[in-house]
Amino acid sequence: MVNTRKRILLVYHSQSGNTEKxxxxxxxxxxxxxxxxxxxxxxxxxxxxxxxxADGLLFGTPENFGYMSGALKDFFDRTYYPAEAYALNLPFALFISAGNDGTGAEREIQRIAKGYPLRQVIPTLICQGEIQAAHLENAKTLGQTLAAGLSMGIF
Structure with missing residues (x-):
């Protein structure tokens, strides 16, 4: 039997534990x-x-000095040029644990993603401050939404 399950790659970095949650x-x-x-x-x-x-991507990062984590930037640096030949055009979603407003990290990840190319299919989830139950529920919904969209062939 052929495996028809869609494959999602979740790439993240966490230092304080908030992005890991x-x-x-x-x-x-x-x-x-x-x-x-x-x-x-x-x-x-x-x-x-x-x-x-992967058929779809999830990226998670803390906001560090108004930017994405150095580890996530390293991932992009290591894969960007090798990925060019594949014209990936994969759907992705993004979640950010922010001490500030998270928009700097969001903007720069979106700029990099265009070059792969990747396409953002769900608005960015930015969680400010300590992670609360509502943040976790929204994060769960983000994952559900990407999975459902991939499974139904929407993304």
Missing amino acids: LARAVSEGACEDGECEVRTLMAFQASLTDLLW
């Missing part, structure tokens, strides 16, 4: 209906091979 909730949501397989990797562990495996 969000990543767990996003992954839980994406796995909930059993229609998608989720590969969750810290940014330093993820590679071009993982990108080529």
Whole structure:
């Protein structure tokens, strides 16, 4: 039997644990209906091979000095040029744990994503301050939405 489950790559970085909490909730949501397989990797562990495996992407980062984490930037640096030949055009969603407003990190990730190319299919989830239950619920919904859209062929 052919595996028809969609594959989601979740790449994130976390230092304080806030983004990791969000990543767990996003992954839980994406796995909930059993229609998608989720590969969750810290940014330093993820590679071009993982990108080529995926049907959809989830990126998570803390906001560091108004920017994405250095680890997520490193992932983009390591995969950007090798990915060019594949014209990925994958759907992605983004979640940010922010001490400020998160818009600097969001803007720069969106700029980089256009070059792969990747296409953002769900508005960015920006969670300000300490992670609360509402943030986790929104993160779970983000994962559910990407998984459902992939499963239904919308994305």
